[in-house]
Amino acid sequence: MSxxxxxxxxxxxxGLRAVNNVDFDLPDGQVRALIGPNGAGKTTxxxxxxxxxxSSAGSVSFLNTDVTDMPAHKRMSMGMxxxxxxxxxxxxxxxxxxxxxxARRAIKGAPSVVNNKVMSVLEQVYLADRTDQIAGDLSYGxxxxxxxxxxxxxxxxxxxxxxxxxxxxxxxxxxxxxLVRVLSKDTxxxxxxxxxDVVMRTAHYITVLNFGEILAEGTPAEIRSDTxxxxxxxxxx
Amino acid sequence: xxxxxxxxxxxxxxxxxxxxxxxxxxxxSIVFGIMRVVNVAHGEFFMLGAVIxxxxxxxxxxxxxxxFTVALIAAPIIVGALAVICNRFVxxxxxxxxxxxxxxxxxxxxxxxxxxxxxxxxxxxxxxAPFNKRIALPWFEFGESGFxxxxxxxxxxxxxxxxxxxxxxxxxxxxxxxxxRTKIGLIMRATQLDQEMAQAYGIAVNKVYALVFGLGAxxxxxxxxxxxxxxxxxxxxxxxxxxxxxxxxxxxxxGSVPGTVLAAVLIGMSDGIISVFFTxxxxxxxxxxxxxxxxxxxxxxxxxxxxx
Amino acid sequence: xxxxxxxxxxxGLVIALLVAMFFVLxxxxxxxxxxxxxxxxxxxxxxxxxxxxxxxxxxxALFFASGMYGLGLSIQFLSASPMLAIxxxxxxxxxxxxxxxxxxxxxxxxxxxxxxxMFAQAGFLTVLFFGKYTRGDEGFVIQRAQRILFGVDLSQxxxxxxxxxxxxxxxxxxIAWMVHSRFGKTLVAIRENEERxxxxxxxxxxxxxxxxxxxxxxxxxxxxxxxxxxGYAGASFAAVQYSILPLLYVLxxxxxxxxxxxxxxxxxFYLIDxxxxxxxxxxxxxxxxxxxxxxFAPHGIAGxxxxxxAWLP
Numbered sequence: 001m002s003x004x005x006x007x008x009x010x011x012x013x014x015g016l017r018a019v020n021n022v023d024f025d026l027p028d029g030q031v032r033a034l035i036g037p038n039g040a041g042k043t044t045x046x047x048x049x050x051x052x053x054x055s056s057a058g059s060v061s062f063l064n065t066d067v068t069d070m071p072a073h074k075r076m077s078m079g080m081x082x083x084x085x086x087x088x089x090x091x092x093x094x095x096x097x098x099x100x101x102x103a104r105r106a107i108k109g110a111p112s113v114v115n116n117k118v119m120s121v122l123e124q125v126y127l128a129d130r131t132d133q134i135a136g137d138l139s140y141g142x143x144x145x146x147x148x149x150x151x152x153x154x155x156x157x158x159x160x161x162x163x164x165x166x167x168x169x170x171x172x173x174x175x176x177x178x179l180v181r182v183l184s185k186d187t188x189x190x191x192x193x194x195x196x197d198v199v200m201r202t203a204h205y206i207t208v209l210n211f212g213e214i215l216a217e218g219t220p221a222e223i224r225s226d227t228x229x230x231x232x233x234x235x236x237x
Numbered sequence: 238x239x240x241x242x243x244x245x246x247x248x249x250x251x252x253x254x255x256x257x258x259x260x261x262x263x264x265x266s267i268v269f270g271i272m273r274v275v276n277v278a279h280g281e282f283f284m285l286g287a288v289i290x291x292x293x294x295x296x297x298x299x300x301x302x303x304x305f306t307v308a309l310i311a312a313p314i315i316v317g318a319l320a321v322i323c324n325r326f327v328x329x330x331x332x333x334x335x336x337x338x339x340x341x342x343x344x345x346x347x348x349x350x351x352x353x354x355x356x357x358x359x360x361x362x363x364x365x366a367p368f369n370k371r372i373a374l375p376w377f378e379f380g381e382s383g384f385x386x387x388x389x390x391x392x393x394x395x396x397x398x399x400x401x402x403x404x405x406x407x408x409x410x411x412x413x414x415x416x417x418r419t420k421i422g423l424i425m426r427a428t429q430l431d432q433e434m435a436q437a438y439g440i441a442v443n444k445v446y447a448l449v450f451g452l453g454a455x456x457x458x459x460x461x462x463x464x465x466x467x468x469x470x471x472x473x474x475x476x477x478x479x480x481x482x483x484x485x486x487x488x489x490x491x492g493s494v495p496g497t498v499l500a501a502v503l504i505g506m507s508d509g510i511i512s513v514f515f516t517x518x519x520x521x522x523x524x525x526x527x528x529x530x531x532x533x534x535x536x537x538x539x540x541x542x543x544x545x
Numbered sequence: 546x547x548x549x550x551x552x553x554x555x556x557g558l559v560i561a562l563l564v565a566m567f568f569v570l571x572x573x574x575x576x577x578x579x580x581x582x583x584x585x586x587x588x589x590x591x592x593x594x595x596x597x598x599x600x601x602x603x604x605x606a607l608f609f610a611s612g613m614y615g616l617g618l619s620i621q622f623l624s625a626s627p628m629l630a631i632x633x634x635x636x637x638x639x640x641x642x643x644x645x646x647x648x649x650x651x652x653x654x655x656x657x658x659x660x661x662x663m664f665a666q667a668g669f670l671t672v673l674f675f676g677k678y679t680r681g682d683e684g685f686v687i688q689r690a691q692r693i694l695f696g697v698d699l700s701q702x703x704x705x706x707x708x709x710x711x712x713x714x715x716x717x718x719x720i721a722w723m724v725h726s727r728f729g730k731t732l733v734a735i736r737e738n739e740e741r742x743x744x745x746x747x748x749x750x751x752x753x754x755x756x757x758x759x760x761x762x763x764x765x766x767x768x769x770x771x772x773x774x775x776g777y778a779g780a781s782f783a784a785v786q787y788s789i790l791p792l793l794y795v796l797x798x799x800x801x802x803x804x805x806x807x808x809x810x811x812x813x814f815y816l817i818d819x820x821x822x823x824x825x826x827x828x829x830x831x832x833x834x835x836x837x838x839x840x841f842a843p844h845g846i847a848g849x850x851x852x853x854x855a856w857l858p
Contacts, residue, residue, distance in 0.1 A: 050744065076746030084744070090737040101734050104727055105746045150745065275655050330840055335655050336601050340796070341839045343789055347832025354826040480666070483659065522670045529663040533651045 001028045001064075003158050003188045004049060008058035011044050011212075018044045020212040021058065026158070031180065031189045033203035035196075035223075041212040042192045043085055046160050049190075050082045051075045063157065077105065079157035083147045083164060085192075091136030095127055098135050098146055102153035117153060124182070125149040126175065141172045148179065159183065160190045165198050177201050200224070242376045248506060249374075249394055253467070255505025256405030257460040259498050261478050262485040263409065264456030266497040269486060271429040271449045274328060274338050278345035279457055280479025281353075282320060286312045286458025287470040288353055291362045302367035305466070312462050313455035320454030321447050328450070329443065346475075353472040366397040366466035401463045408459065409498060416494065425449060457482075480521070481508070484528045490537050549725060552803075556721050559804060560714050567706050575706055581807075581814050582709040583770050584794070586716050588806035590763030591791035593720065596801035597729065598756040599736030603658045603788050604645070604665030605764050610672065610783035611641040612765030617778035618678065620691050627694040631769055638765020639758060641668075646757030650750060662788065669783040684779025692773055705774050712770050713807075716763055721803050723759075732756055736801075764791070786828070793831055796838045799847025808846050 005025040011018045019041040026032050034042050047053030049060060051072030059068045067075050076082070081102075090098050096118055103117045122128045125145040130138065135146060144164060151159050165173050173195065180189060180202045193199050199206065199220070206223045208215040216226050223229055265279045289312040294304035323345055331337045373393045416422040428435040428445045436442050457478070468474070481504060489500030504524070511520045563582070567575050587609055594600045615637030619625040625633060649660045672679045679685070692699045699705050723729040731752055734742040743749050772778045781787070790813070791806075798809025813834065821827035842849065 052744070071748075073743050073746050073748050076744060080746075082744045084741070088738060088741045088744075090734060090741060092737055093733070097730070101730065101742070102745050104730070154746065275659070327836055327840065336658070337839045337843065339601075339603075339655065339658055340792065341836050344832045344835030344837075344839070347828045348836065349832075351826035351829035351832060355824060355829070359825070483663075487659070516674070518670050518674045522667050522674060525663045525667040525670065529648070529660045529667070532656050532660050532663075533648055536652065536656060 002026060002061075003028050004060070004062045004190075006049070006058060006060050009045070009048055009055055009060060010057040011041070011048060011053060012056045017212050019048065022209075022212075022214055024207065024214070026188060026190060028188055029184070031184045031191065031202055031204050033191045033193050033199040033206045034209060035193060035199060035206060036209035036215070040209040042209055043162060044212075045209065046082075046162060046190065046192060050080060050160055052082075076154070079154075080160065081151035081154045081156035081158070082160045083151050083162060085162040085166070087140070087143045087147055089135045089138075089143055089146050089150070091134070093135055094131065095122070095133050095135055095138070095146060096131040099149050099153045102150040106154040121149045121153045124152060125179065141168050144168060144172075145175075148176075152183070156187055158188045158190065160192075162192045163194060164191070165193065165195050173198060245374070245376065246394075249398070251506040251508060252402050253398055253464070253505075254508050255502045256402045257464045258478070258481055258485060258505045259409060259501035260405055260460035260463070261457045262482040262489075262497050262501050263412065263494055264453035264460075265482045266486045266489070266494055267425075267456075268450055268453035270493070271425055272333060272446050273335065274333055274450070275335070275342070276450075276453065277339060277342040277479070278323070278349060279453070279482060280475030280477075281346050281349035282316050282454035282475075283457040283461045283478045284353065284470075284472065284475035285316050285319070285349060286461030287364075287465040287468070287474060288357050288472070289315055289458070290462040290465050291364050291470040292357075294364050300367075301365040305364070305367040305462075308364075309459075309462050313458040316458035317451035317455035321451040324447050324450040329446070333446075350472055350475065357470075357472055359472065361469040361471040363469045364465045366395075368396055368400075369466070370396040372396060372399075397466060401467070404463055405460070408456075412456075413494070421448075480525070481505075484524050487528050488531055552721050552725070556717055556803065559807070560710070560717070563710055563713070567703070567710075572702060576702060577814065577818065579702075579706045579709045579774065580771075581810050582706075582713040583767050583774065584790070584814065585807040585810040586713055586770065587764050587767035588791045588794035588798070588810050589716050589720055590760045590765075590767060592760075592795045592800060592802075592806050593723075593732075593763065594756050594760035595792065595795055596799075596805070597724070597732045597736060598753060598760075599739075600753065600756070601658050601792070602649075602661040602757075602760075603785075603792070604649075604661030604663075604668075605761075605791050606783050606785065606787035607645065607661075607665040607668040608638055608642050608761035608764035609768035609771075609787055610668060611638040611761075612768030612770075613772045613778050613782055614672065614679065614768075615765070616769040617685065617687060617772045620687055621685060622678065627692060627699075627773060631773070634769030634772075635762060635766060638762045638768070642758045642761020642765070643754070646754045646761070650753050650757065662785070665783070665788050666785065669780065669785070672780045672783045679778075679780065682780045684777055684781075687772060687776045687778065689776065692776055694773075699774055700776060709770065709774060712766065716766070717803065717807075719763075724803060728752070728755070733801075789831070789835075793835060793838075795845070796843075797834060797845055799845030799850070802845075802847035805845055805847035812846070 002025050006022055009022045009024070010020050022045060034046070036042050044053055048055045051067070051070060055068065059066055061067065062075060062078060062080065065078070090101065099118045099121050100114055103114050103121070107114055107117055119128065122131060125148055127142060127145055127149060130142070135143065138146060144167070148161070148164060165176055168176065177198060183189060191203065203220055205217070206220055207217045208223060208229050216223060216229050218226065261283055265276060268274050268276050290308040293308040293311055294301065297304035297307060327341050327345065328338055331341060371393050372395065416425065424440055424445060427438070428440060428442055432442055485500045485504050486497055488504070489496030508520065566578060570578065590608070591605050594602055612634040616630040616634030619630045619633040620627070645661070645664050649657055649664065652660050673681050689698070689700045697704045699708055731742065731747055734747065735749055735752060739749060768782065771782070794809035794813055795806050796809070797813055798807065799805030816830050816834070817827050820830045838845070
């Protein structure tokens with residue numbers, strides 16, 4: 001079964017085709033990486049998946065429902081979670097409250113239920129000893145982990161991560177890869193990623209975007225040997 | 238008076254409103270356009286212009302034209318200098334952060350207005366016009382003897398009123414030339430487009446801001462000096478120009494000078510003409526609602542360009 | 546003590562202190578305090594939107610006046626009982642804030658400020674325009690006989706004070722409760738980072754609209770109470786100055802705190818009261834306060850207190 005799929009999805013900015021006629025399909029349970037050179041339209045594409053950006057043409061279907069005209073918050077409450085490319089946490093609130101805000105929307109239970117969820121998520125993202133710290137005071141790496149924690153707290157069916165490892169140290173990247181492996185047991189993951197090491201170690205399947213169109217799709221091994229991809233992207237890094 | 242001549246007089250009065258409004262609103266508009274500052278105290282700079290004009294003319298004896306000429310030059314300079322001080326010690330200190338700026342300029346509004354009340358007093362005080370010759374205006378009608386020019390009773394204006402309109406046009410043309418043809422204008426426009434880039438190119442953004450804020454206030458004061466022989470100086474006289482300038486700047490497209498002038502003419506003229514048909518209160522209700530709805534549904538103004 | 550218990554104790558103490566004040570203070574000051582309590586309700590309503598949701602309105606006089614004229618006009622022209630008039634006043638405030646919220650929330654930031662200012666100005670002018678009924682600037686008096694609620698004469702100092710205090714206490718409790726509720730925490734999330742809150746799946750527009758309506762209705766309740774307790778309704782309460790005052794109270798007291806609005810109202814009220822003995826230009830104080838606060842103390846008195854005492858709610 002597919003979690004999310006698009007048909008002819010396009011975004012045009014006064015003549016510029018940021019994303020053009022993309023047919024995309026993500027099956028349940030997969031870890032999918034979305035790669036491509038800068039300006040290939042990756043963030044615009046996931047922006048249209050999540051509802052942050054309005055599409056110019058085409059359709060998006062999430063959990064077999066047409067969500068093309070659905071506002072972002074409704075898509076999120078259907079079971080999507082999204083982490084921002086540029087870290088976006090509630091900088092003046094505590095770590096606990098950041099995650100609780102995410103959990104509270106998804107769990108309609110009593111405060112104690114929410115609290116249990118928050119604590120288990122904070123364990124998962126290695127922040128359990130920092131619950132009362134103000135999020136803005138965390139190191140950059142910890143803020144990224146907090147963002148992922150906020151996504152997790154929503155128990156999403158689809159988790160979209162926009163360049164989650166950007167700016168992380170090598171050991172933090174290893175921790176992240178471990179986290180993705182654990183998460184992938186329960187949730188479908190769409191990962192925009194520049195770090196090819198992370199992509200090769202986590203993704204089941206890869207979509208390559210170039211000039212707003214799908215250049216290639218395949219398993220990590222297939223993509224690695226694809227000459228088109230090499231010239232467009234891999235060769236240059 | 239018949240309807241036709243009545244409307245003619247109303248349009249003439251409207252043209253004066255439009256002329257003064259254009260000066261005041263352009264001041265507000267460049268401040269918003271270049272500094273992104275919504276200056277709620279703008280109307281008080283207008284009021285100060287009129288009050289200072291009264292003060293200067295009351296100090297200078299002799300022919301009224303003498304005092305008035307001094308006021309015409311000195312009042313905008315004094316008001317501009319005061320605005321530069323406000324900019325330096327208030328707006329600059331809060332980094333022009335939009336919401337705090339509005340709150341701070343509301344504070345300035347009260348401080349300027351109430352200080353004027355304490356010193357100048359609550360009375361309305363007249364300023365004598367430098368020249369003020371009544372001219373009767375002709376009207377045409379098709380009578381039994383065919384087309385004829387008549388001079389209906391009450392259909393008149395004064396040389397001073399016509400001079401106000403002419404002066405406003407000249408000042409706006411000078412301003413336009415400065416903005417588009419000179420180096421200082423270029424620097425101002427560069428700052429408007431991209432403040433950080435301007436800084437990177439060595440433009441002293443702080444000085445530009447001080448200059449623009451001073452110029453904006455001076456334009457309001459200039460408008461007030463021109464209108465004070467018709468209107469009298471009063472400490473609350475800044476309220477209406479503030480409201481009208483807001484209307485004009487918003488309808489003309491925030492920060493667009495040509496749009497602002499066009500809207501000033503439209504609003505000023507219709508203000509004169511509408512008040513013939515409606516009570517002033519109803520006209521103001523409609524105007525404020527118009528601003529609200531333009532901002533809600535057409536945020537770039539009626540004449541503004543659509544931004545992508 | 547946990548957070549909730551601390552909140553109950555603190556707010557209980559504030560209310561107990563206010564009860565005691567009536568018996569301690571000389572009559573002039575307890576009369577002032579009744580007025581302050583009503584204005585503090587106005588400020589608390591304003592704070593729901595400004596302090597908790599992060600939306601700066603310049604048009605709350607409209608909501609205050611909705612309550613005031615909803616109540617006043619229904620007593621004056623429909624001979625409504627005070628209870629019915631209160632209900633009409635509140636309904637007017639709900640409807641007006643709902644409509645204004647629906648329209649104004651299509652804008653953000655500076656445009657939102659200007660739009661609310663313009664709507665309030667239109668409201669003020671409308672009061673003047675229907676001067677035949679509202680008696681415009683001059684206003685109208687609500688007779689003592691029409692201010693008897695459940696057999697209690699609200700024109701007398703004691704009932705008047707305690708009526709104001711009851712309204713204040715209800716609103717304070719509501720807000721103290723709201724702050725700890727799911728809804729209140731979501732409002733704070735919107736204030737802190739709207740886009741992030743949206744991408745957590747919260748319906749931002751709906752929450753903001755609710756905040757405008759709660760804020761507007763509380764302001765309207767203050768307006769209705771003012772008219773009923775002090776027996777007067779006039780256009781000056783709809784003027785722009787009454788949109789600025791709650792902003793000033795909240796800024797001074799501390800935005801986004803439960804007791805900040807009361808602190809700010811007390812200080813500002815007495816500042817203006819004392820200075821108006823010396824000069825007609827008493828609004829000079831308001832202007833100076835606005836400038837000094839934005840320059841030096843953007844978090845207000847309660848904000849400064851909270852920095853020193855981290856446990857304040």
